[in-house]
Amino acid sequence: MAISVKVMRRPEAGRTSYMRATLKGMSLTFRHMVRPTKVTLEYPEEQPDLHPRWRGTHRMEVHADGRPKCVACGLCPTVCPANCIRLVGGEDDQGNRYPIVYEIDEFRCIFCGMCQEVCPVEAIHVGQHFENAEYTRDRFVYDLDRLMEQDHPVTLLWDPSDPRSE
Amino acid sequence: MGEMQELSTFWFVTIAAVKVVAVFTVVMGVVAYMTLAERRVSAFIQDRLGPNRVGPFGLLQPIADGIKNIIKEETMPGTAAKFYFVLGPALAIMPAVVTIAVIPFAAPLPTPVGTVDMVVADVPIGILYILALSSLAVYGIVLSGWASNNKYAFLGGLRASAQMISYEVALGLSVIAVLLLVGNVTLTETVWKQQQLGMWFVFPLSLAFIFFLISALAETNRLPFDMPEAESELITGYHTEYSAMKFSMFFIAEYAHVVTASALLATLFFGGWDIPFWTGDDMFRHEGGWIRGFDEAGAPIPATPSVLITLLTLGAFCAKTGFFLLLYIWIRWTLPRFRYDQVMHLGWKVLLPGALGYIMLVAGTMLVLDQLEVPYGMLYGGVLTAVSGITTLAFLFFVDRDRVISGAHRKRNVAGRRLPVAPKAGGPAATS
Numbered sequence: 001m002a003i004s005v006k007v008m009r010r011p012e013a014g015r016t017s018y019m020r021a022t023l024k025g026m027s028l029t030f031r032h033m034v035r036p037t038k039v040t041l042e043y044p045e046e047q048p049d050l051h052p053r054w055r056g057t058h059r060m061e062v063h064a065d066g067r068p069k070c071v072a073c074g075l076c077p078t079v080c081p082a083n084c085i086r087l088v089g090g091e092d093d094q095g096n097r098y099p100i101v102y103e104i105d106e107f108r109c110i111f112c113g114m115c116q117e118v119c120p121v122e123a124i125h126v127g128q129h130f131e132n133a134e135y136t137r138d139r140f141v142y143d144l145d146r147l148m149e150q151d152h153p154v155t156l157l158w159d160p161s162d163p164r165s166e
Numbered sequence: 167m168g169e170m171q172e173l174s175t176f177w178f179v180t181i182a183a184v185k186v187v188a189v190f191t192v193v194m195g196v197v198a199y200m201t202l203a204e205r206r207v208s209a210f211i212q213d214r215l216g217p218n219r220v221g222p223f224g225l226l227q228p229i230a231d232g233i234k235n236i237i238k239e240e241t242m243p244g245t246a247a248k249f250y251f252v253l254g255p256a257l258a259i260m261p262a263v264v265t266i267a268v269i270p271f272a273a274p275l276p277t278p279v280g281t282v283d284m285v286v287a288d289v290p291i292g293i294l295y296i297l298a299l300s301s302l303a304v305y306g307i308v309l310s311g312w313a314s315n316n317k318y319a320f321l322g323g324l325r326a327s328a329q330m331i332s333y334e335v336a337l338g339l340s341v342i343a344v345l346l347l348v349g350n351v352t353l354t355e356t357v358w359k360q361q362q363l364g365m366w367f368v369f370p371l372s373l374a375f376i377f378f379l380i381s382a383l384a385e386t387n388r389l390p391f392d393m394p395e396a397e398s399e400l401i402t403g404y405h406t407e408y409s410a411m412k413f414s415m416f417f418i419a420e421y422a423h424v425v426t427a428s429a430l431l432a433t434l435f436f437g438g439w440d441i442p443f444w445t446g447d448d449m450f451r452h453e454g455g456w457i458r459g460f461d462e463a464g465a466p467i468p469a470t471p472s473v474l475i476t477l478l479t480l481g482a483f484c485a486k487t488g489f490f491l492l493l494y495i496w497i498r499w500t501l502p503r504f505r506y507d508q509v510m511h512l513g514w515k516v517l518l519p520g521a522l523g524y525i526m527l528v529a530g531t532m533l534v535l536d537q538l539e540v541p542y543g544m545l546y547g548g549v550l551t552a553v554s555g556i557t558t559l560a561f562l563f564f565v566d567r568d569r570v571i572s573g574a575h576r577k578r579n580v581a582g583r584r585l586p587v588a589p590k591a592g593g594p595a596a597t598s
Binding site: 026034 | 207210211212213218496497499500501562565566
């Protein structure tokens, strides 16, 4: 939604009626006062309508057997501009790579969503979630188990053929 | 019928005490809920919802605010004059809550021990008492502004004193028109005379009503006349340095003034507790009894006080006062603040001569009507209504469209010449 600037034309001196202007103003405020539609969103009861590309805290996708989809390729810590992802990769006896440590510091994160864009196996996502209050600071470093527990909807990636996600 | 049983001294004192407590409690309650109404109505005007979290529809918000203000820390500026700093809020709140005492709020109530006037104190100096005490309110403001030892607070206090003095004059002069028509200064008689005239004084004294409304807005320091506070210029003016309950006392004082002014507007110009189009509620103390009016021959018609009439008239009074309370809020959230020189201009150059001229006009019209021996009634009021209506329209016409008051955009001086415009730097005027 583009921001539009309304330019007010100021009438010349002596051509404005203050009485009319005052009465017009009073009637305008009265009409707004009795208007039933208000812009306030009563948040805890009403939830905001998030845009499909709105980016919030992360979520790690899991396989059906409960393993994380992450293959510890190391692309997300490399691309992360805020340097908030700590990844220590490992390899099991079948040669499958998996993350031993996967931590995201949500305080450092700038929610750019590049980790999700760069992930080759669609494992790490930013999500549609913002109610993250905690009592201590260290609770904001999400480890792998915490990321896998998250079940909020994930963010839609930008599609060049549909730039406004309509 | 119509005979009045006088209260014994014991019952008079007891009932007076009860009335004092009741009226004070109701006024404080209205003040508390005015703060909520202000926030809710302003929110509704701005398409918001306002505070609706505490209790149903936010109705417990004033209680929460009160508890917060009481348990907050009281701060005292190190350089403040301590005694006067504490005295300021007390002086501000006191006149605000005592002025309501002389306003009659319902028809007399019959009780087993006698008929009780529904007014805390029916003092013979009614309106004069209100004028005297309401002008005392400025002392609290000036004193707190000075004692804070803060230049913005001081400026706010100075502005308050200048504004109060200016508009006190217009307020008093606009009331004189009412006094002329009533012939007395008690507010009970003001209500009675409006019932006898058959119309509320807002019609025969329309211009006085407009002057009074404007002056009352200025007297209570409400927008568009909130020069003493003027957040964008003076932080918050005289109560900049105040916190917690001392700040709250200024707040209570302002709203108590608004309640008094609204009740006074309703009483002086909208018939007080009178119910329109019904003479059954007319009641006045006359030679030891209650009368409804006088018949053709001039004999008094007796009236009987009843609980039902008292309740109905109380409702009428509350409705009228409530309307003016709403009007106060409504005006505040519609009109922007005046510039300081405009406030002074309006007070001294428009309202003062306007009110003086209007008094002459009303007095002259009444003199002519009395000479023609027109009885005090509908015709009497009708002639005054016509005269006042024409005057009001003429006044509004001349005040409008920069004829008397001009906005900031007017670049001409009084003689109509263009004011010299400073040459632009680097422009042709500067280079040549």
